[in-house]
Amino acid sequence: MIKRLLIANRGEIAVRVIRSCRELGIEAVAVFSEADRDSLHVRMADKAICVGPADSRRSYLNVQNLIAAAVAGGCDAVHPGVGFLSENAAFAAAVEKAGLTFIGPRPETISFLGDKVVAKRTALEAGLPVIPGSDGSVVDVDAAMKFAREVGFPVIVKAASGGGGKGMRIVREESQLASMMKIAGHEAETAFSDGTLYLEKYLENPRHVEVQLLGDGKGNAVHLGERDCSMQKNHQKLVEESPSPGMNAEMRDAMCSSSVKLFEKLSYRGAGTIEFLFDGKNYYFMEVNARVQVEHPVSEMVSGVDIIKAQIRGAAGEDLGFTQDDIILEGSSIECRINASAPGTVSYYLPPGGISVRVDSFLYPGYKVPPQYDSMVAKLIVHGATRQEAIARMLRALDEFELEGVPTNIETQKRIISSSIFRSGKFGTSALETILKEA
Numbered sequence: 001m002i003k004r005l006l007i008a009n010r011g012e013i014a015v016r017v018i019r020s021c022r023e024l025g026i027e028a029v030a031v032f033s034e035a036d037r038d039s040l041h042v043r044m045a046d047k048a049i050c051v052g053p054a055d056s057r058r059s060y061l062n063v064q065n066l067i068a069a070a071v072a073g074g075c076d077a078v079h080p081g082v083g084f085l086s087e088n089a090a091f092a093a094a095v096e097k098a099g100l101t102f103i104g105p106r107p108e109t110i111s112f113l114g115d116k117v118v119a120k121r122t123a124l125e126a127g128l129p130v131i132p133g134s135d136g137s138v139v140d141v142d143a144a145m146k147f148a149r150e151v152g153f154p155v156i157v158k159a160a161s162g163g164g165g166k167g168m169r170i171v172r173e174e175s176q177l178a179s180m181m182k183i184a185g186h187e188a189e190t191a192f193s194d195g196t197l198y199l200e201k202y203l204e205n206p207r208h209v210e211v212q213l214l215g216d217g218k219g220n221a222v223h224l225g226e227r228d229c230s231m232q233k234n235h236q237k238l239v240e241e242s243p244s245p246g247m248n249a250e251m252r253d254a255m256c257s258s259s260v261k262l263f264e265k266l267s268y269r270g271a272g273t274i275e276f277l278f279d280g281k282n283y284y285f286m287e288v289n290a291r292v293q294v295e296h297p298v299s300e301m302v303s304g305v306d307i308i309k310a311q312i313r314g315a316a317g318e319d320l321g322f323t324q325d326d327i328i329l330e331g332s333s334i335e336c337r338i339n340a341s342a343p344g345t346v347s348y349y350l351p352p353g354g355i356s357v358r359v360d361s362f363l364y365p366g367y368k369v370p371p372q373y374d375s376m377v378a379k380l381i382v383h384g385a386t387r388q389e390a391i392a393r394m395l396r397a398l399d400e401f402e403l404e405g406v407p408t409n410i411e412t413q414k415r416i417i418s419s420s421i422f423r424s425g426k427f428g429t430s431a432l433e434t435i436l437k438e439a
């Protein structure tokens with residue numbers, strides 16, 4: 001088993017990983033940038049090592065410094081957290097090359113799934129429905145036009161090395177295809193050093209649902225149900241929930257079981273997510289996220305499984321310790337992301353509590369939120385026996401939440417959760433724009 005773990009991250013996820021380490025009896029070593037000396041994860045860890053200046057490219061993204069810290073700290077494993085290097089195959093390989101355990105999928109799995117064209121083909125072979133489009137990558141405008149006419153406009157051009165919305169272009173008519181491909185290709189080349197594109201039928205206002213999976217790396221996998229992440233704007237998720245209010249049990253079972261088959265085929269190790277688009281009738285495979293996600297707590301709340309612990313155990317070569325039959329999904333869980341739109345000093349902090357309320361945060365009274373990093377400062381997660389109860393509990397918890405000194409989106413979250421659109425459960429990825437317009 002792992003004795004000492006380096007957490008190559010900051011903020012709430014670093015705190016989250018430290019908590020699971022404590023429960024497992026693993027020592028936690030934090031890393032921090034010069035801007036994060038007073039951060040909560042540094043205080044909570046058994047030991048903390050500075051890995052560079054405030055600029056994350058020279059600290060939290062600096063592979064050499066992170067590996068050196070892990071070695072100097074006497075660690076035997078590294079957890080990448082979310083964002084930063086969490087889906088970077090080269091980092092995972094460098095960790096293993098240094099003789100350390102990477103808490104995540106094998107480096108080869110990360111790079112294999114990083115190619116969205118390869119991932120889509122593999123999903124199709126495993127029997128998952130995929131969005132109609134180009135059969136593989138599109139090499140030129142003529143080939144793309146052929147596929148676009150087959151599936152009908154609008155279509156969407158995506159980067160093979162992309163994901164999460166980068167390098168995508170919606171094309172509404174034939175005359176735009178060539179120019180959009182040029183822009184998307186250029187964007188992809190700049191961002192990922194890979195201009196390879198593929199094409200899909202564009203679905204208007206779909207639901208974004210994703211299945212949470214765990215694999216033991218030996219061909220066994222289980223799912224923890226799905227999450228609905230449709231409440232987003234510009235690919236920034238604001239609210240996530242489980243189960244999805246738009247899916248019935250039959251669809252959920254089919255989607256989740258076929259997801260397990262894909263992970264078993266990949267002999268996937270650790271935690272991962274399969275993203276789908278759902279149009280109310282059919283679900284379509286989109287891509288695999290080979291990492292833990294920000295919204296993982298809603299799956300923990302409905303399943304009772306500590307996903308970070310399962311990840312650590314899996315990476316250490318242990319069995320999952322449970323099968324699909326042991327996992328009972330109960331009730332409904334909602335997460336609201338609390339963002340600070342500007343840096344500042346937290347002058348007052350009183351997080352909500354009570355039954356089935358969870359706050360994952362790195363804030364404390366007097367903490368100075370630095371300007372350099374992600375704006376998310378807390379996640380408020382609730383569980384209820386029903387979706388209705390979870391909604392009432394979330395509104396109660398948002399009301400209790402007292403946070404002063406930094407401007408937050410708590411009031412916006414109250415508006416979203418109390419909106420008739422959210423309450424109805426019938427919404428897709430364009431709902432948030434509508435809700436925010438209604439003043």
Ligand code: MV4
Pocket residue numbers: 131156163164165200201202203204206208229230232235275277286287429
């Ligand atoms: C799509 C789509 C509609 N049709 N693909 C955005 C993130 C990236 N993973 C893929 N995305 C989309 N792909 C087809 N064929 C709409 C989106 C999309 C979206 C997906 C999930 C969550 C939020 C989204 C917001 C806008 C667009």
